[in-house]
Amino acid sequence: MRKIITFLFLIPLLTLTACGQSNKKTSKKETNTMENVINKPGNPYYSNTDTKKLNVSNAEWQKILSPDLYAVAREADTERAFTGTMWKSETKGTYYCATCGNKLFKSDQKFVSSCGWPSFFEQENKNSIWFKPDNSYGMQRTEALCGRCDSHLGHLFDDGPEPTGKRYCMNAISLDFVPDAIATNSGNSETIVLGGGCFWCVEAVYENLDGVTKVVSGYAGGSVENPSYEEVCTGRTGAAEVIEITYDKTKTNLDEIFKVFFTVHDPTTLNRQGADVGTQYRSVIFYKNENEKKAAQDLIKDLNKEVFDNKIVTTLEPLKKFYKAEEYHQGYYENNKNKPYCQMVIQPKIEKFEKVFKDRLKK
Incomplete structure (x- = not known):
């Protein structure tokens, strides 16, 4: 470990500009790995294997679901087109109802449509989705609803590809997705939650580390249930x-995850990273168990001795719950590479990571 510590901070840390940009909220979903392991402890009706019909009132759903998901699922609202990356994603995996966990589609039933919403030509089985006429807004359409919880998913059209000629036009917020690669390697998968300033920056870095299978931006800590971006920004x-x-434990480990973390942000500035100031930008590790806590404590101790002149102020906090951020935050750098913030702040961080960890990049 001493060898790695000696070169962790060879390149000066960047001065950040604020990442507080406001966009329309879309979805917050908490997805883990494998079949039936999407973790939504606040939703007692959620299951990826139980197909028993639910009879839950909207009043009850409103207590459980985030406001943006409730608006779409229970009030038949429609999210903005071209939101996030799900509509054009070709990753292999399974799509579930974000409200109740019902299996809806497999990726081999999906096609990339120019409409800007996730589109499928066939449903998982005849009972996974049901339909009813929708004559709202002066149009005649066919509404698609979850076969288990009756939540609004989107609409069905007759302009899809062969062999069915159908287009299931779905709201991305209504869907949870589990990649096949993660499900296959589930026995070797582990998760860790970290905060190092603007999550756009940290997410973009870890997307490039070999062994990392998924990175999700979100929120943790605090006293507000399922907070929105606007609320967190206050x-x-x-x-x-x-x-x-x-991450896949056969390809990387907690020690390396932490070393990347302490390389790509400044852990010595209290509640700030450059121009991003506030407790929402604090340097923090949310640990699930004593092993994660001790690994972080040991590395911090060594870094304080060998690397930093100023004391590390990274807090170690028990993880109570992780809330996935709105969909437009997911893959922000990948979707907005030409924006000034991405070019001036995020790209140099990625370049720093690639230089220090050049032998650990995804091929």
Whole structure:
């Protein structure tokens, strides 16, 4: 470890500009790995294997679901087209109802449509989705609803590809997705939640580390249940911008995850990273168990001795719950590479990571 510590901070840390940009909220979903392991402890009706019909009132759903998901699922709202990356994603995996966990589609039933919403030509089985006429807004359409919880998913059209000629036009917020690669390697998968300032920056770095299978931007800590981006930005919720990293233990480990973390942000500045100021930008590790806590403590101790002149102020906090951020935050750098913030702040961080960890990049 001493060898790695000696070169962790060879390149000066960047001065950040604020990442507080406002966009329309879309979805917050908490997805883990494998079949039936999407973790939504606040939703007692959620299951990826139980197909028993649910009879839950909207009043009850409103207590459980985030406001943006409730608006679409229970009030038949429609999210903005071209939101996030799900509509054009070709990753192999399974799509579930974000409200109840019902299996809806496999990726081999999906096609990339120019409409800007996730589109499928066939449903998982005849009972996974049901339909009814929708004559709202002066149009005649066919509404698609979850076969288990009756939540609004989107609409069915007759302009899809062969062999069915159908287009299931779905709202991305109504869907949870589990990649096949993660499901296959589930026995070797582990997660860790970290916060190092703007989550756009940290997410973009870890997407390039070999062994990391998934990175999700979100929120953790604080006292507000399922906070929105706007609420977190006020600094009054106590929540921090964080990322949830899923990694393959056969390809990387917690020690390396932490070393990348302490390389790509400044852990010596209290509640700030450059121009991003507030407790929501604090340097923090949310640990799930004593092993994660001790690994972080040991590395911090060594870094304080060998590397930093100023004391590390990274907090170690028990993870109570991780909330996935709105969909437009996911893959932000990948979707907005030409924006000034991405070019001037995120790209140099990625270049620093690639230089220090050049032998650990995804091929």
